[in-house]
Amino acid sequence: MRGHLFDDTAMSDLDTLRTRALQAAQQAYAPYSRLRVGAALRSTAGQVYTGCxxxxxxxxxxxxxxxxxxxxxxxxxxxxxRLAAIAVTAFDSAGDVLPISPCGGCRQALVEFGEDATVSFRQPDAQWLEVTAGALLPHRFSFPER
Known part of the structure; x- marks a missing residue:
């Protein structure tokens, strides 16, 4: 299942984000769960930012x-x-890739900055899935218009 069709340029961009997410995950501070998670995003301005x-x-x-x-x-x-795309990856203390999607709080944050942004994360078969942030959280919280 895919949320969007991507051309070769977009796929290489997602591959870059996936690689940067893996690098960020290696920096995680996870002494309790031993679950290391990394994220790399591209803004609509074209800049890349990472987090763990x-x-x-x-x-x-x-x-x-x-x-x-x-x-x-x-x-x-x-x-x-504004968010254009984000890749999220996770692995355990043995280095095995884990199928982790963004949590509810992160889904809300993703939608806030880019409802149509591409969100890429691993599935149980280790393949990547791409969906829009809006598809991850179709009934998000929002303040009423004033």
């Missing part, structure tokens, strides 16, 4: 890779940042 998960002994204080990458992008580009 950072755990904390008080679990709810940890940070997801996707939101870390978004925070880096907002820091660099300001409130006008």
């Amino acid at each position: 998960n950072v755990e904390n002994a008080s679990y709810t204080l940890g940070n997801c890779a996707e939101r870390a990458a978004i925070a880096a992008a907002v820091q660099a580009e300001g409130a006008g940042f």
Whole structure:
């Protein structure tokens, strides 16, 4: 299942994001779950930003890779940042690839910055799946128009 059809240029761009996500995952601080997650995104301005998960002994204080990458992008580009694409990858302490999709909080953040953005992540067979952020969270939270 694919959310979009991509030309060769877009696929090589996704491959670049996937590679950068893997590199980011290797930097993760995950002493509790040993689940290393990395994300690499491309903004609509064409810039690439990465993030990794950072755990904390008080679990709810940890940070997801996707939101870390978004925070880096907002820091660099300001409130006008818009998401074009993001790749997310994860592996365990043995280095085995895990099928991890963005969590609910990250899905909300992705939609906020780019409902039509491409989101790429691994499936149980280790193949990549590409969908839009909006497809991941069709009934997102939003403030009513005022």
